[in-house]
Amino acid sequence: MKMQKIDQLIAYAVFLLVALMAVVISFGYVKDARTFPLLVGLVTSLLLILQILADFFPNVKALKFIKPINFRNRPSATRSVEKKENNETKKEEEVAVPWTKVFVLFGWLIGFVIMTKYIIYSIGAPIFIFLITHYLSKESLKISIFLALGTGLFLYLIFGLILGR
Amino acid sequence: MNHYLRHKNNYLPPIKLGGLDRVHKEGIRLYEGAIPALLSILSWPGPLYLILGSLLGLLFGIIPGLGGPQVLALLLPVTLTMEPHQAIVILIGAMGAIPFGGSVSAILINTPGTGQSAATIFDGFPLAKNGKAGMAIGAAATASLLGSYFGALILTLILPFGRYFVLAFSYPEYFMMAIMGLSVIAVVSKGSLWKGLIGAGLGLLFASVGFDPITGQIRYAFGSNYLYDGIKLVPAMIGLFAISEAISLIYKRESIAQNHQVVGYKDVFEGIVSVFKNMGTFFRGSIIGTLVGIIPGVGGSVANFVAYGHVAQTAKDNSNFGKGDIRGVIAPESSNNAKDGGSLVPTLIFGIPGSVEMAILLGALILHGIQPGPRLMIDNPEIVLVLIFALVLSNTVVSVIGIGLAGPLSKLTLIPGTLLGPLILTIALIASYMTDESFGDMMITLFFGLLGFTMNRYNFSRVALVIALVLGEMLQQTLFQTIKVFGVAGFFMRPLSLILFIVTVSLLISPYIKGRKSKSKRQGDDFSA
Numbered sequence: 001m002k003m004q005k006i007d008q009l010i011a012y013a014v015f016l017l018v019a020l021m022a023v024v025i026s027f028g029y030v031k032d033a034r035t036f037p038l039l040v041g042l043v044t045s046l047l048l049i050l051q052i053l054a055d056f057f058p059n060v061k062a063l064k065f066i067k068p069i070n071f072r073n074r075p076s077a078t079r080s081v082e083k084k085e086n087n088e089t090k091k092e093e094e095v096a097v098p099w100t101k102v103f104v105l106f107g108w109l110i111g112f113v114i115m116t117k118y119i120i121y122s123i124g125a126p127i128f129i130f131l132i133t134h135y136l137s138k139e140s141l142k143i144s145i146f147l148a149l150g151t152g153l154f155l156y157l158i159f160g161l162i163l164g165r
Numbered sequence: 166m167n168h169y170l171r172h173k174n175n176y177l178p179p180i181k182l183g184g185l186d187r188v189h190k191e192g193i194r195l196y197e198g199a200i201p202a203l204l205s206i207l208s209w210p211g212p213l214y215l216i217l218g219s220l221l222g223l224l225f226g227i228i229p230g231l232g233g234p235q236v237l238a239l240l241l242p243v244t245l246t247m248e249p250h251q252a253i254v255i256l257i258g259a260m261g262a263i264p265f266g267g268s269v270s271a272i273l274i275n276t277p278g279t280g281q282s283a284a285t286i287f288d289g290f291p292l293a294k295n296g297k298a299g300m301a302i303g304a305a306a307t308a309s310l311l312g313s314y315f316g317a318l319i320l321t322l323i324l325p326f327g328r329y330f331v332l333a334f335s336y337p338e339y340f341m342m343a344i345m346g347l348s349v350i351a352v353v354s355k356g357s358l359w360k361g362l363i364g365a366g367l368g369l370l371f372a373s374v375g376f377d378p379i380t381g382q383i384r385y386a387f388g389s390n391y392l393y394d395g396i397k398l399v400p401a402m403i404g405l406f407a408i409s410e411a412i413s414l415i416y417k418r419e420s421i422a423q424n425h426q427v428v429g430y431k432d433v434f435e436g437i438v439s440v441f442k443n444m445g446t447f448f449r450g451s452i453i454g455t456l457v458g459i460i461p462g463v464g465g466s467v468a469n470f471v472a473y474g475h476v477a478q479t480a481k482d483n484s485n486f487g488k489g490d491i492r493g494v495i496a497p498e499s500s501n502n503a504k505d506g507g508s509l510v511p512t513l514i515f516g517i518p519g520s521v522e523m524a525i526l527l528g529a530l531i532l533h534g535i536q537p538g539p540r541l542m543i544d545n546p547e548i549v550l551v552l553i554f555a556l557v558l559s560n561t562v563v564s565v566i567g568i569g570l571a572g573p574l575s576k577l578t579l580i581p582g583t584l585l586g587p588l589i590l591t592i593a594l595i596a597s598y599m600t601d602e603s604f605g606d607m608m609i610t611l612f613f614g615l616l617g618f619t620m621n622r623y624n625f626s627r628v629a630l631v632i633a634l635v636l637g638e639m640l641q642q643t644l645f646q647t648i649k650v651f652g653v654a655g656f657f658m659r660p661l662s663l664i665l666f667i668v669t670v671s672l673l674i675s676p677y678i679k680g681r682k683s684k685s686k687r688q689g690d691d692f693s694a
Contacts, residue, residue, distance in 0.1 A: 011619050015367065022370045022385065029384060033377040036641040037370060037384065044366030051359055096622060097416040105412055106615060112594060113607045121595055129591045137415055137583035147584060151591055158228065159599050 005056070007099060012052050019044040108132055122160060126152035202550035205250045206558065214251055215555065218258025219562040225259070226266015229403050229596045232279040233263045233522035241529055249533040250551045256529055257552055260522055261559035264501040265309040265567055272301045272494070273421070273577050274589055276407035280398050280635065281501045284469040286406060287628055288486065288493025293421055295489050299575035303436025304491050305498045306567035308447055311440065312499035313560035315451035316458065316506025317553050324510065324549065334460050337655045340643035341665035342460070343636045346467055348669050349474025350629040357624065364620065364629035371396050371630075372637020379645045391605030398635060400597040400606040401613045405627050407593040408614025414582030414589070421578040421585070433571040439491045446476050446492045447499045454500030458507020467639075470632050472500035478672040487628075505556055513537050513549055 023041035026034045054063040108131070115124040130148035133139045139147075205211065218240070225236040236259045244252035267278030272289035285305065292301040350361050374385045375395030386392035414421070440447055450472040457468035476496035477486040486493050512523045514537075530537055535548050577585070597610040620627050647655045657663050 008623055011623055014619075015363070019366065019370065022373070025385060029377070029382055030380055032645060033380045033382040033384060036644070037373040040366055040369040040373070044363060044370065047359060047363045047366060051363060054359075097412060101416055102412060102615075102618060105415070106611065109408075109590065109594065109611055109614075112591075113604065113611065116595070116598060116607065117604055121598065125591050125595055129587050132415075132587045132590065133584065137418075137587060139583055143584070147588070151588060155592070155595055158224075159595070 009052070009056065012048060012055075016045060016048045016052070019048060105136065108136065122152060122156045125155050202250075202547045203554050205547070206254055206551060206554050211251060211254050214247075214255040215258045215558055216562055218255040219262040219559045220566070222259035222262030222559070223266040223269075223563050223566065226263040226268075226278045226282075227270050229270055229276045229278050229399070229407065229593060231596060231599065232267070232399075233260055234525060235600075236260070236263065237522055237525040237529070241525060241532075244529060245532065249530075249535060249548065252529060252533055253548065253551050254555045256526060257555035258559035258562070260526065261313060261502075261505060261556045262563040263522075264498075264505070265306060265560070265563050268305045268309070268494075268498055268501075269302060269567065269574065272298055272305065273574060274407060274585075275410045276403055276589070276593060280402070281469055281504070282497070283402060283631060283635070284473040284497035285494055287473060288488075288490050291487070291489035292491070292494065293575075293578050296578070297432055297436075297489065298421075298578045299430065299432030299571050300436035300439070300491065301494050302571035302574060303433035303568060304439050304494045305436075306564040306571065307437045307440040308450070308495045308498035309502040309567075310560050310564035311447060312451045312454060312502035313505060314557060315448075315499070316455050316503035317557045318506075319455045319503075320506035320509055321550075321553055324513065333661055335659070336643045336646040336650060337659050337662035338665060339460070339639060340647055340656065341662050341669065342457070342467065342471070343640040343643065345665060345669045345672075346470045346474065346632060346636045347640070348673050349470055349477070349632055350626070351478070351673060360624055361626040361629040364626040365633040368630035368633025369637045369640070371401070372634050373641070378638060378642035389605070391603065395638065396609060396634065397600070397606060398631075399600055400609040401634060402631060403593045403597045404610040404613030404615075405617035405620075405631065407589050408610065409618035409621050409627075411586040411589040411593070412614075412618055413586075415586035417582060419582050420580055421582070430572045432575065433568060436491070436571075437568070440495055443492050443495055446495050449476060449479075450496035450499035451503040454503030455507040457500070458504035459510045467635065468500045468504040469497035470635065472496045475672065478675070502560060506553070509552060509556075513541055513552070 019041050022037050023045065026038040026041060029037075050063065053060065057063065108128075112124065112128040115128060119127075126148040129151050130144050133147050134141060134144035206215065221240070222233075222236055225231040225233075237256060240256055240259055244255060247255070263279055264281050267282030268285045268289065269278065271277040271282045271285040272293050275286055275290040275293075277283040277286055289301045289305065292298065347365065350365050351358060372395070375383065375393055377384055383393055453472040453475060454468045457471060473493060473496050476492055477483050480486065480492065483490075508523055512527060527537055530548075535541070535545055541549065594607055594610060597606045598604065600606055617627050619625075620630070651658070655662070657666065
């Protein structure tokens with residue numbers, strides 16, 4: 001199985017886990033509070049299971065109805081355009097940002113949240129923006145410092161001076 | 166039927182509506198005061214307050230996370246020493262400018278500044294990506310301006326008898342409104358309806374977090390006090406759209422408009438003209454916005470989704486919706502500004518605030534000795550007119566400013582992603598924190614950021630999730646209330662509810678019928694050839 005398919009399977013599995021957990025937890029609630037999440041959770045889980053099967057077993061005829069057909073009004077002239085767009089989407093998927101990079105960025109963001117909690121935002125925000133622009137975006141030192149100070153000043157003006165926070 | 170009749174009077178308390186004679190007298194009193202009310206706004210320092218309020222509203226609208234409640238709360242203490250009509254001018258000036266401000270950030274950075282501009286991102290941001298941000302902003306400014314005129318006109322005309330319309334709405338109608346909003350998912354699920362439904366399912370599950378609206382039981386809070394009130398819309402939307410967009414910008418090292426040319430004012434003019442070319446779309450958006458605004462408690466977040474969905478579902482060729490169709494900007498923009506006029510109807514006639522902004526405005530009126538309610542039209546008709554004129558003028562001011570700034574603003578889409586990405590990340594997180602100064606909001610933004618990125622990567626509809634999150638609470642609350650008060654028959658026995666149901670079903674099946682008709686026509690043509 002390709003790496004991209006494994007990523008996709010993990011993402012689908014997480015969604016399914018969320019929906020199934022919602023169903024299981026809902027049994028702890030009184031009847032009226034339970035009904036809505038129970039029903040929605042069950043339907044979403046079923047939809048997800050069928051979607052997983054359709055994506056990972058594309059040759060199963062019984063699952064063809066899940067393939068991308070929707071309610072759009074499509075004049076015949078637009079269909080060739082849609083085909084072209086689908087090809088472009090595939091190209092985009094090929095250059096998708098690797099998950100490791102995404103998680104690295106989320107690590108930075110969590111760091112920023114912690115910094116905002118323990119240092120005030122007017123100091124935390126410029127530090128964060130400098131670090132992320134210089135080290136992650138690989139911009140020059142001069143531009144990074146300018147952007148950090150500019151953003152810090154803007155945030156202070158809006159939230160500090162105008163809103164008094 | 167008996168069940169329905171038995172409960173009907175229990176739900177709607179008897180209110181003396183007055184006869185046509187009273188309506189006529191109130192109407193005459195209202196329209197007689199038009200010129201003095203206009204003069205009171207235009208006399209100095211009225212225009213200054215109007216411009217200040219509008220600029221502040223525009224700024225608060227643009228910054229994601231800030232909006233009507235914050236700007237009104239900020240201005241309220243300032244207005245205490247002012248004359249009542251001056252206070253109204255500055256407050257309404259700020260409130261009227263918020264929706265357009267929210268649309269600017271929706272178009273430029275894929276993050277609606279406020280919930281009422283959420284539907285603008287569906288086509289506004291794709292237009293920006295195609296190098297047509299100026300066109301989208303021009304269309305948004307014009308549709309907002311004309312929408313506010315439309316809403317104010319309807320408000321002026323129906324104020325004397327608006328109470329009848331407000332009282333026509335009960336739980337079944339609210340439920341059908343929510344269903345109508347959810348039907349939009351059929352259109353906005355790009356590529357796969359199935360994945361759109363999964364997105365909506367997840368959205369409804371997230372809408373179940375917090376206090377159950379019927380029993381009061383706390384659900385899915387996992388011991389966190391923060392989650393008792395449920396998942397807040399603004400931090401969730403900031404995460405779903407802004408964070409995931411910023412990640413792509415940083416790593417792909419491209420600007421939003423990528424390789425497209427941004428021509429500035431020529432595009433802006435094209436956007437203005439597009440509104441006049443699509444007057445049908447504009448009128449439908451405005452009518453929906455006004456009607457939704459009149460219903461207390463529904464608000465702009467629902468109005469723009471319903472308007473967008475209606476226009477997308479009824480368009481002859483809707484294949485370009487979600488990819489940068491200008492009609493997808495005109496419809497929600499006209500609706501969210503027309504909604505302001507509509508939402509003043511229950512606030513002024515019954516003293517029922519339909520939203521947080523209206524609640525603060527109501528408080529401001531009371532602080533200035535003006536008591537909204539059935540007697541307002543008799544005791545202070547001039548105040549009602551000041552409100553209406555201030556709303557119209559503030560939208561004029563902000564639209565002119567918006568059109569003037571659209572050219573330079575559209576150039577923002579050319580800033581390299583490596584610079585814009587970190588800016589969006591920082592402002593998004595700080596703005597979500599500043600809404601309530603809550604770290605929970607920041608964590609929600611991060612969670613939905615990761616979710617939005619994942620959904621986007623595997624082609625699940627984030628828009629469907631947002632629609633379900635917005636409408637989820639109203640849906641489950643009114644579902645149970647209708648069943649308990651009216652029984653299941655209540656959904657179909659009340660005329661207005663039945664009409665809304667029929668309209669929704671028609672909107673859903675009409676593309677299928679059209680599709681089948683054109684298919685059989687094509688087959689007929691092939692056969693004769």
